[in-house]
Amino acid sequence: MGITKLADLIRQDAHVAVSHKDISDYTGKVIALDTSVVMNQFRTATPSQSPLSGLFFRTLTFLEHGIKPVFVFDGKPPVEKTPVLEKRAAAAGWRSANCTGAASTQTKDCLQLLKLLGVPVIQAPGDAEALCAWLVRQGTVDAVASEDMDTLPFGANILIRQLNAKKESEVVEYSLTKLLEKLQISHVEFVDLCILLGCDYCDKIAGLGPKRALTLIQKHRTIENVVLHINRKTHPVPLFWKYKEARKIFLDAPQTVAPELTWAEPDEEALVKLLFNVKEARVRRRMEKFRQTRESKREEREKETAAGGSRQTRMQDFFRVTRKREKPVDAADPLSSKRKKPKSK
Incomplete structure (x- = not known):
């Protein structure tokens, strides 16, 4: 896997x-x-x-x-x-x-x-x-x-x-x-490295360990060139090797449209019915704990705001639509980039 x-x-x-x-x-x-x-x-x-x-x-x-x-x-x-x-x-x-x-x-x-x-x-x-x-x-x-x-x-x-x-x-x-x-390779070269290591979409060259595979990609840059510089007797190349197909799977973008994402309040009654194999009391206790924890965190944010901390966020702000960003993610630190403020439901 x-x-x-x-x-x-x-x-x-x-x-x-x-x-x-x-x-x-x-x-x-x-x-x-x-x-x-x-x-x-x-x-x-x-x-x-x-x-x-x-x-x-x-x-x-x-x-x-x-x-x-x-x-x-x-x-x-x-x-x-x-x-x-x-x-x-x-x-x-x-x-x-x-x-x-x-x-x-x-x-x-x-x-x-x-x-x-x-x-x-x-x-x-x-x-x-x-x-x-x-x-x-x-x-x-x-x-x-x-x-x-x-x-x-x-x-x-x-x-x-x-x-x-x-x-x-x-x-x-x-x-x-x-x-x-750190590895000083491109994303395309990294995909070839992963294919050499072993992936779900094709066989791998036998006997080729991770360190050796990395060294070969860093030096020769493509699987095609790697194959030209290995000992075929100690590292036999698979017959009908579908490495090109595997490479295409990794590199081609899915044919779909970026969705709008919406979060909503859980439906406790419907959840109790669906989880019939779980004791009802346990489901309801967990839902109550969820509401209490959520309220507690809201109060913590209010105290931080009052003390000059971060902006207060109402709980209903959590359940809203998140739209695709207009600007690309900062490649150096994707999680630190600011998200475009979505519209409320």
Whole structure:
């Protein structure tokens, strides 16, 4: 899943691109999430329970911290991803891989849950991580939260990992701009590096480790040139290698339109009915805690304003439309750029 050993390579050769933060550092930020990654986390952690409950509790925690989540759903995967999907399906014991992008019953329930929570959802035309990265580049969102490192070759300026709302958890943030500067390669060259490391869309050259792959790209700049300068006996090139197709998938922008994003108040009664596998009292207690926490943070902002701090923000300002920025994100520090003030609902 993602790019093989990319995180290790970054820690060793480009640690300046990595920063460690707290979930509270993302207050006021619009964060795109790959929904399938989030759901797989819950399936792995609690296989005997429905992931809907985990999604319910985590989303409320995001909202309590003032984070504006945007959940992106997978569409039809590229045909090049079929072998990987089939391997995953076999490993999971599923009858077959979902290569059509058709939504399962559980996916439809997740979609309904998120709508009842009042957060925006987006259907990607293909892989969700590709659209998440594109939303960052368009200025529609501030960052992508995903455990999949392939969000970076797709072009996400800021990738957040471990944004799981646990108090003891440290959030890890990756800056694509700093990464490319440190490695002294372009984004296109970085995509070729990721293909050499191993991605979901084609095979890789056998026996080629991360350090060697990086050195080859830094010296020869393209996969075509790398192939000319390796020992084919020790590093055999895959037969019918579809690296060009993989490169195109990473570099081509999704064929869609940047959406307007709207947040609304959660519908508690409808949520109680949907989460019938969770005790009603537990759902209502969590909703009450959500309202109390939200009110407490509003009061804190009012005190800061009275003391000469930041501008007071009313709670209804949170639930509003966020439009695409007119100016591009500052490549050096995308999260520090000022968002165009959206119109109220």
